[in-house]
Amino acid sequence: MSMWFTEKQTANFGITAKIKQTLTTVQTDYQDLNIIETEEWGKMLVLDDMVMTTEKDEFVYHEMLAHVPLFTHPNPKHVLVVGGGDGGVIREVLKHPSVEKAVLVEIDGQVITYSKKYLPTIAGYLEDPRVEVKVEDGFLYIANSKRAFDVIMVDSTEPVGPAVNLFTQGFYTGISQALKDDGIFVAQTDNPWFKADLITQVYHDVKAIFPITKLYTANIPTYPSGLWTFTMGSKIHDPQKVKEERFSTINTKYYTSELHMAAFALPKFVNDLLT
Amino acid sequence: MSMWFTEKQTANFGITAKIKQTLTTVQTDYQDLNIIETEEWGKMLVLDDMVMTTEKDEFVYHEMLAHVPLFTHPNPKHVLVVGGGDGGVIREVLKHPSVEKAVLVEIDGQVITYSKKYLPTIAGYLEDPRVEVKVEDGFLYIANSKRAFDVIMVDSTEPVGPAVNLFTQGFYTGISQALKDDGIFVAQTDNPWFKADLITQVYHDVKAIFPITKLYTANIPTYPSGLWTFTMGSKIHDPQKVKEERFSTINTKYYTSELHMAAFALPKFVNDLLT
Numbered sequence: 001m002s003m004w005f006t007e008k009q010t011a012n013f014g015i016t017a018k019i020k021q022t023l024t025t026v027q028t029d030y031q032d033l034n035i036i037e038t039e040e041w042g043k044m045l046v047l048d049d050m051v052m053t054t055e056k057d058e059f060v061y062h063e064m065l066a067h068v069p070l071f072t073h074p075n076p077k078h079v080l081v082v083g084g085g086d087g088g089v090i091r092e093v094l095k096h097p098s099v100e101k102a103v104l105v106e107i108d109g110q111v112i113t114y115s116k117k118y119l120p121t122i123a124g125y126l127e128d129p130r131v132e133v134k135v136e137d138g139f140l141y142i143a144n145s146k147r148a149f150d151v152i153m154v155d156s157t158e159p160v161g162p163a164v165n166l167f168t169q170g171f172y173t174g175i176s177q178a179l180k181d182d183g184i185f186v187a188q189t190d191n192p193w194f195k196a197d198l199i200t201q202v203y204h205d206v207k208a209i210f211p212i213t214k215l216y217t218a219n220i221p222t223y224p225s226g227l228w229t230f231t232m233g234s235k236i237h238d239p240q241k242v243k244e245e246r247f248s249t250i251n252t253k254y255y256t257s258e259l260h261m262a263a264f265a266l267p268k269f270v271n272d273l274l275t
Numbered sequence: 276m277s278m279w280f281t282e283k284q285t286a287n288f289g290i291t292a293k294i295k296q297t298l299t300t301v302q303t304d305y306q307d308l309n310i311i312e313t314e315e316w317g318k319m320l321v322l323d324d325m326v327m328t329t330e331k332d333e334f335v336y337h338e339m340l341a342h343v344p345l346f347t348h349p350n351p352k353h354v355l356v357v358g359g360g361d362g363g364v365i366r367e368v369l370k371h372p373s374v375e376k377a378v379l380v381e382i383d384g385q386v387i388t389y390s391k392k393y394l395p396t397i398a399g400y401l402e403d404p405r406v407e408v409k410v411e412d413g414f415l416y417i418a419n420s421k422r423a424f425d426v427i428m429v430d431s432t433e434p435v436g437p438a439v440n441l442f443t444q445g446f447y448t449g450i451s452q453a454l455k456d457d458g459i460f461v462a463q464t465d466n467p468w469f470k471a472d473l474i475t476q477v478y479h480d481v482k483a484i485f486p487i488t489k490l491y492t493a494n495i496p497t498y499p500s501g502l503w504t505f506t507m508g509s510k511i512h513d514p515q516k517v518k519e520e521r522f523s524t525i526n527t528k529y530y531t532s533e534l535h536m537a538a539f540a541l542p543k544f545v546n547d548l549l550t
Contacts, residue, residue: 015290017288217494226496253543259540265533268528
């Protein structure tokens with residue numbers, strides 16, 4: 001029998017992937033968690049029927065969420081990742097020698113547990129001595145942090161379920177207060193083909209708080225439309241004015257310093273969402 | 276009953292779109308041709324089970340295939356489109372006032388006929404007096420053309436069926452001879468996630484003939500992986516050295532002069548295919 005997993009990315013469109021085997025199916029306190037092995041994308045973490053990460057294309061999302069803000073900041077030492085229980089962003093953060101401490105705040109401990117068990121190439125860096133893992137509510141953790149971080153990355157699910165609070169202006173205000181005076185924040189903000197309104201809303205909410213607010217994109221085949229956006233809010237440092245000497249060689253498969261700059265050149269219809 | 280069209284982009288992965296209605300199903304002399312209306316992407320042209328174009332996202336492909344070479348050339352007057360019977364590239368070509376004549380050579384006349392009937396927003400410009408439509412073999416047409424064109428775009432299907440000859444070094448040699456001394460050629464060259472070998476092969480074949488050979492990308496949601504590549508071969512003009520004053524304002528939804536430049540910044544794993 002041939003088994004296929006289909007994610008309906010909208011009511012009328014989806015992707016479908018042939019399944020080799022189902023590795024785990026769990027209802028956690030927060031969401032429906034599945035890890036399946038697919039023929040095309042390797043192992044795949046699926047939360048509430050949405051692809052979160054796959055072994056084959058995860059590098060794009062994780063590299064672009066981490067390295068763009070980390071190279072924009074001149075000397076990031078203290079980094080916070082909200083969500084991201086699969087550990088992929090943390091793995092990329094640790095490639096920066098300036099980072100002394102990386103805190104991961106994931107509300108759903110089961111995501112961490114099962115990622116460690118089944119996705120070691122992604123989650124295997126959560127044991128690093130520079131990493132502190134906290135299983136708690138990222139919204140509350142942010143609200144209780146003051147001038148603590150150089151860079152904060154929000155690696156959340158879509159704004160449904162546990163992530164709803166992470167797409168509010170109250171959260172962005174908290175982020176600003178949790179950042180140091182030259183801090184930088186980045187969030188994944190979905191795709192412009194199916195979620196244009198969300199991008200516009202987040203952009204304006206972030207822009208009301210951060211002097212420098214910019215959108216950048218990356219191609220992620222297993223995410224809706226393949227074109228993903230990231231919204232950056234920065235207090236001082238401009239991601240498009242990073243000096244050439246700031247970039248150092250790190251081991252990546254997607255990110256380059258040239259692509260860092262190019263990722264801010266938006267398709268016209270995407271740019272139009274920001275005006 | 277709910278009907279869905281599924282394109283298997285690889286043996287183990289695909290996209291699936293809910294169908295509103297089937298408009299036509301024809302076996303032409305060259306391929307299986309379907310035009311369906313989908314809920315998500317509007318009307319969709321499907322050849323041999325592969326999505327060729329949809330009303331909602333066609334602008335990306337057509338703009339990026341046309342405007343990058345046309346703005347790279349300082350004064351394109353004579354343009355040839357090989358394939359492209361849906362008329363989308365021609366529509367974009369006609370936005371350039373310097374163009375005096377645009378020839379479309381499509382091997383399958385039925386693609387033109389049905390595109391005109393069902394996709395008028397795409398094919399409606401084939402009647403323009405500057406356009407000459409020829410229903411014949413593009414490979415032979417190229418072989419019989421000498422120093423005739425400023426810009427040639429190859430808007431073919433994948434290298435199966437009638438398009439096989441369009442992915443050979445003999446064809447690129449013919450293209451070079453059909454171009455004027457400062458001519459430019461661009462071909463769609465599929466995606467780097469599933470067709471890496473094809474990109475490497477075409478790049479090397481083109482590079483053996485054209486002094487300036489470069490790859491650029493665009494996001495096309497209904498094409499495999501969402502990340503599409505275009506390979507450009509140019510005799511003199513460098514697409515990354517276009518002067519700011521060359522760019523004029525044209526009506527686009529994806530292309531901008533900033534994106535023109537940014538499209539050549541490749542993800543590292545794509546750049547690695549070219550070395």
